[in-house]
Amino acid sequence: MIQLETIMDEFLPRFLSGMTVNFEIAAIALAVGLGLGLLLALARLGPGAVRAPAILLLGVMRAAPTFVVMFFLLNAIPREAVLFGVNVSPSGVMTVALSLVPYSAAYIADNGVEALRRFRAGSRLGALLFLPNVTRVFFVLVMSSSTGAAIGVHEGIAVILQFADRMPHLGDKLVLFGIGVLCFGAVLQGGFALINLLHRHLGRRVAAGLAAAQTPKG
Amino acid sequence: MASRRFPFIGGLTALLLLLWTAGGTAAADQRPDAALETLLSDARAEAARPGACAAPAADSLVRIVCDGEIRLGVRHHYPLFGEMTGGEYSGYDVDVGRAIAARLGVGVDYARVNAANRIPMLAEDRIDLIIATMGHNTPRDGQVRFIRPHYYRSETILVGPRELEVEDWSDIAGRSICVTIGNGSNQNMVSQGARLMLFDNAGALPERLQDGTCALAAQDDSFFAYYFAQPAFAARYDVKFGFAQVPWGMAVARTGSQRLGDALDLVSQIFHRDGVFLRLAQENRIRTVFLEAQQAIWSSAACNRAGGNDDPACVLPALDAAIEPTEFAARVEAFEAWMKDRTGVALSLAMLKTKPAWTLFWSGVVNSLMLVAGALAATMTFALLIGAMFTARAAPLRWAARALTMVLQSSPIVLTLVIMATLAHALFAYSTAVALCATIVALGLANGCNAGQAISEAMRTLRAEGAADGGLFQRAVALSATQIVSFLVNATKGTPIAAFVGAPELLSALTDITSFASGRATTYGLLLIFYILVVMAVMWGCGRLRLWLERRQAAA
Numbered sequence: 001m002i003q004l005e006t007i008m009d010e011f012l013p014r015f016l017s018g019m020t021v022n023f024e025i026a027a028i029a030l031a032v033g034l035g036l037g038l039l040l041a042l043a044r045l046g047p048g049a050v051r052a053p054a055i056l057l058l059g060v061m062r063a064a065p066t067f068v069v070m071f072f073l074l075n076a077i078p079r080e081a082v083l084f085g086v087n088v089s090p091s092g093v094m095t096v097a098l099s100l101v102p103y104s105a106a107y108i109a110d111n112g113v114e115a116l117r118r119f120r121a122g123s124r125l126g127a128l129l130f131l132p133n134v135t136r137v138f139f140v141l142v143m144s145s146s147t148g149a150a151i152g153v154h155e156g157i158a159v160i161l162q163f164a165d166r167m168p169h170l171g172d173k174l175v176l177f178g179i180g181v182l183c184f185g186a187v188l189q190g191g192f193a194l195i196n197l198l199h200r201h202l203g204r205r206v207a208a209g210l211a212a213a214q215t216p217k218g
Numbered sequence: 219m220a221s222r223r224f225p226f227i228g229g230l231t232a233l234l235l236l237l238w239t240a241g242g243t244a245a246a247d248q249r250p251d252a253a254l255e256t257l258l259s260d261a262r263a264e265a266a267r268p269g270a271c272a273a274p275a276a277d278s279l280v281r282i283v284c285d286g287e288i289r290l291g292v293r294h295h296y297p298l299f300g301e302m303t304g305g306e307y308s309g310y311d312v313d314v315g316r317a318i319a320a321r322l323g324v325g326v327d328y329a330r331v332n333a334a335n336r337i338p339m340l341a342e343d344r345i346d347l348i349i350a351t352m353g354h355n356t357p358r359d360g361q362v363r364f365i366r367p368h369y370y371r372s373e374t375i376l377v378g379p380r381e382l383e384v385e386d387w388s389d390i391a392g393r394s395i396c397v398t399i400g401n402g403s404n405q406n407m408v409s410q411g412a413r414l415m416l417f418d419n420a421g422a423l424p425e426r427l428q429d430g431t432c433a434l435a436a437q438d439d440s441f442f443a444y445y446f447a448q449p450a451f452a453a454r455y456d457v458k459f460g461f462a463q464v465p466w467g468m469a470v471a472r473t474g475s476q477r478l479g480d481a482l483d484l485v486s487q488i489f490h491r492d493g494v495f496l497r498l499a500q501e502n503r504i505r506t507v508f509l510e511a512q513q514a515i516w517s518s519a520a521c522n523r524a525g526g527n528d529d530p531a532c533v534l535p536a537l538d539a540a541i542e543p544t545e546f547a548a549r550v551e552a553f554e555a556w557m558k559d560r561t562g563v564a565l566s567l568a569m570l571k572t573k574p575a576w577t578l579f580w581s582g583v584v585n586s587l588m589l590v591a592g593a594l595a596a597t598m599t600f601a602l603l604i605g606a607m608f609t610a611r612a613a614p615l616r617w618a619a620r621a622l623t624m625v626l627q628s629s630p631i632v633l634t635l636v637i638m639a640t641l642a643h644a645l646f647a648y649s650t651a652v653a654l655c656a657t658i659v660a661l662g663l664a665n666g667c668n669a670g671q672a673i674s675e676a677m678r679t680l681r682a683e684g685a686a687d688g689g690l691f692q693r694a695v696a697l698s699a700t701q702i703v704s705f706l707v708n709a710t711k712g713t714p715i716a717a718f719v720g721a722p723e724l725l726s727a728l729t730d731i732t733s734f735a736s737g738r739a740t741t742y743g744l745l746l747i748f749y750i751l752v753v754m755a756v757m758w759g760c761g762r763l764r765l766w767l768e769r770r771q772a773a774a
Contacts, residue, residue, distance in 0.1 A: 063753035064746065065711040067718075071725060072746045074416070075738040146630035150718045152396065152415040152422070152431050157632050161394055161413075164636075165433035166382070170644045177637050185628025 002172040011163050011176065018159035019183065025093055025148060025155065026141035029100035034134070036101065037108025044113050058109055061102035067147050070099035074151060096148035096155075100141055107137045125206050132199040139191040143184065156180065250491075253524035254484040257477060258283075258322065278346050278470065278478040287324050290315040291331035291345040297444035298502050299351050302330070310502040311349040314369055314468075317494055318347075321485050337361050340471050346478065347470055351440060354467035355537040363475060364467035365482045366527045367490055367516065368534055370440075370499075371508040373460040374403040377427065377442055378434040384458040392643045392720070396423050396432035403462040405578075405730040407436060413720055416729070427455065434458065443504040465534045483527040490516035541572040566737020567744075575731045582727025583748075589654060589716055589723050590752055593709040596662020597669065601702055604670025606691065609677045619674075623667040631712055635660045639719035653721035661712050665705040672701035692770070699767040703760040710756040714749060724748060 043054035073095050082088065090098060111133045118126030146157040160180040164173040261279045264270050271284035282288045292311050293300030300311045307328050319326040329345050336348050340362055353372070354364045376395070378384055384393075387410045394413045397404050398420050407414060415432050417423060423435040424445050439460060445451045468486070470479045489495045496509040515521055521532035544550075550570045557565050569579035607619035626634060638660035639653065646652045676697035680690055695702070717725040728745050732738045 063750045065714050065749050067714040068746050068749045072742040075742040143630040146632040149632055152426055162430045180633055181629045184630055188628055
């Protein structure tokens, strides 16, 4: 049976450190996705000449599986890729983050378009849904960043697998997997709880603003 | 009587002496040493003739004797084999070259070569001999003349922590092995159910082994030789087992090097027999298993003769790396050329040009489509099942559905897949079917739980709206069509992750193909297009399904 000291002294510190890499990857993917996604959202609402290619591109991005995109990037970009004298070959973390960008950008674009439409229709509360949706995609990206384990990125799942490999008994492996599910679950469920709080808080503020605007002055 | 006997005895003795001397001379003539001396004497005599050294058609051996040195192509950044530090060459290959030059009675002029330029440099007569960690395979036989017997042999070794009990192939299913992309032995490990972690650079492997990213690392033993020479590394790790042996050959040019090649064959034979190669390997701290076996072979009377290096019982064959082309390989090449001419795009459709690649590619496509169909069916089945459990009257069923959904929603899909594969491997022996089924169940459960929850939420809404009980479940399914469709698409997009647990789908197949063929960027580009098209087709199909469900809902 796996020792409690092994879990507390060895596994947990390394696993938690690995989980910070998941957050790092998700943050990069979200930042790039926000930039690209908002541009695509504007293009989708723009004139026909830019709308059609934007719709086509978004369709392809929605359909691209993250895992395959990751392997494509890993193999298509030369290790010594140089642009303007600078080595632009992405690291493992960056490769995983970039592989999540099609999903992240397509999601942001879809939600951005929805938010802009609602805003134009006068529904500020509806438009505000964009913020919790962005927070939601961040947690989905955190979970999806675990694909990095396949290319040796030292994120949370990679640490679990590394320790599980050392365990000869199935029971010990399942204990480690259970801790992983618990920790990722706590982050995910906690994150969704925060999104709900944020959504309610913003809703209250918008509602209060609307009420104040409707109250007759004097 | 005695006086008459003496001439007879004397004559007999003389005859025996004559026969013994003749036999002894004949035996000496058959030894490689004598043949080598004859070759060298002839070359020296020819070199001494006026104008012989300036003759353009002179054999390389004569020219080497004329110049008093041999031009040797060695590597300069291959630890323990060919390294250059502070302008000085060192390593096993370098020492072998030095010993050969000494045996020929000439000096050495080293030239830096790498894997890409070593054969062209020989063909362009910029070097006389390659000693540069070069594997001897059948395609290379058409480019250079390999020296036999081979001077070393490498193999792929599996290296791991000493305490890890791995003895043979049966112990590696489900284990993570760090490898380099394009290594020809990757396919051996994938076929045994190992989980490969791919790296571009072999230098990352010991590092990843040490930080625990992978349980095992696989690479040539010549690569790991340097690390095993470090006491700290050797104390922590050992070689579990080796496979995919490749003999290494020194090589000379195919033209104008007949006598040089013959002389080097004999030198190589003598060096094995006398343990020269073995001693140099020991001095450079590289593995000696192959050289010890070779010393025994070349010391035997059957091989220790001038013709020994032509005897298939003594020399090793070249690695048969010739790959049978497909029936349509020529048309594929013509298409690649047409594309290059018309568009400038250099396509490399390696998966269509050779039979093993085509077989792998085709089975990968079939497995991927089966996986997609299975994941869709499993997602739909689990969605209906868990939806029914969520809305069941029996509380334990509802609790079970809620607990399962919560756990699966909290687990990244990669972890769910690994857990399912671990359980499957614990219950059944590794096989393609087991890996595919484990993936289908994992994807179906993960996505089906979410879809099932959506069905239960739709059911709650219908009940809250006071809908009649008859056909309520079907109406809930129709109402949650958008959610179900999005999880079906999600399941399809998740199928390539099956490659991570060793399921032989298209990504795995193409990774195997790129390990022995070129054109990685094209191959993975086509893979991306394949999956995008599959997902788009599923999205289209699901869209139709959603419309049908919504129409049913409207009709109800």
